[in-house]
């Protein structure tokens with residue numbers, strides 16, 4: 297229970313109606329997309345930078361842990377409250393502070409929904425490139441904290457490449473401003489890059505200056521079917537070696553296709569399809585057909601069954617049908633999905649996919665792999681039943697073996713979902729001791745009392 301004087305002090309900062317303490321309200325903020333829950337002591341909804349700073353100062357006085365939260369769509373427990381913590385929800389900080397097409401930038405509060413930024417940019421012929429699959433509801437603060445990415449990032453880069461500057465509150469309540477309003481910046485240390493991906497453990501972001509780029513005049517899609525995982529992975533390597541960079545290069549493995557078939561979503565896929573690539577091209581109107589031709593040439597090779605291209609919205613929607621049905625299809629394999637988000641160099645993708653097949657069989661755990669192949673980033677889903685003790689033990693062993701394999705292949709733990717509470721046990725394996733020690737020192741410098749999102753990112 298929150299001490300009455302702390303509750304009153306929070307209410308004095310944001311107003312009584314923006315502090316929730318009722319059990320049913322706290323329960324709504326008890327989890328993100330991870331299958332764990334811990335109700336916070338209270339949920340507070342600041343509406344300005346100044347209110348956030350006042351909350352952090354109050355938390356310092358009372359040694360109150362704070363759990364920042366945007367939309368709660370994260371899948372590593374980043375926004376999962378730690379026991380005794382207060383959730384700082386950024387939902388009420390969702391204003392556009394400045395939209396400046398001449399300087400190709402937009403300044404927003406962290407509660408702004410991601411797709412809203414892109415839609416607004418489009419009104420001036422511009423684009424906010426990061427496009428996470430959750431873009432219709434996740435928020436910029438969560439994207440910044442996780443360095444979110446999406447299909448377009450193979451061409452345009454992840455969130456980090458689209459941030460010019462930040463305003464934030466450190467763990468002791470001080471305000472910092474990082475970066476600039478310009479696309480070139482060589483002044484001081486690059487704290488913007490440090491804060492992006494810091495998962496709310498170093499500072500609470502209260503304002504972001506985001507970089508906008510010209511929107512493409514046209515987009516086209518290709519759906520490419522292969523007779524094996526290996527054939528599709530070889531095609532990914534060929535595409536990434538030639539000069540036309542696709543604006544999406546997504547992969548679905550054999551198990552994904554099996555799940556889609558079982559779920560009735562494989563209509564139109566040729567017989568014998570074991571792996572599919574979804575590829576996109578974008579750019580100037582007349583240039584897109586040329587790009588599609590070049591990509592199709594690179595996609596041709598051993599094991600190719602079919603290439604279909606789509607230029608109109610209807611054609612593109614039809615080609616994406618199988619991919620769109622994947623989430624539901626996967627859920628029908630088993631109720632619990634343990635989602636890994638591993639990345640390897642693109643040249644090792646084939647080796648990773650082969651290893652995933654082997655690990656699934658060896659540990660008798662269904663593994664479904666799909667994702668952003670152009671970045672070497674696969675979502676490997678271990679499909680399990682939480683109440684099956686034996687299966688859960690096999691899944692744990694399988695997960696460890698997967699991480700070992702990824703690190704051996706020169707890869708890393710997460711491409712876009714982050715570490716949160718769920719993956720920090722593996723961090724010491726992925727980073728050397730001195731690097732990890734420096735990260736702990738940074739944490740102490742930014743957040744001396746350790747009140748910002750404790751239990752996340754770094755191992756205890």
Ligand SMILES: Cc1cc2nc3c(=O)[nH]c(=O)nc-3n(C[C@H](O)[C@H](O)[C@H](O)COP(=O)(O)OP(=O)(O)OC[C@H]3O[C@@H](n4cnc5c(N)ncnc54)[C@H](O)[C@@H]3O)c2cc1C
Pocket residue numbers: 328329363364365366367368369370371373374375386406427428429430433434435436437438439440441442443444445446447495496497499500501502712713749752
């Ligand atoms: C269906 C689905 C599809 C998805 N697809 C993708 C995808 O394609 N690409 C991808 O990258 N991710 C994807 N995700 C994961 C998730 O949507 C992203 O991690 C997203 O960036 C989280 O945003 P959020 O607003 O939900 O943040 P939350 O989950 O609320 O929080 C995420 C982290 O940000 C911190 N945080 C929030 N606000 C602030 C702030 N103002 N200051 C400091 N820290 C803050 C939180 O403490 C937490 O650590 C997907 C998730 C789902 C459910």
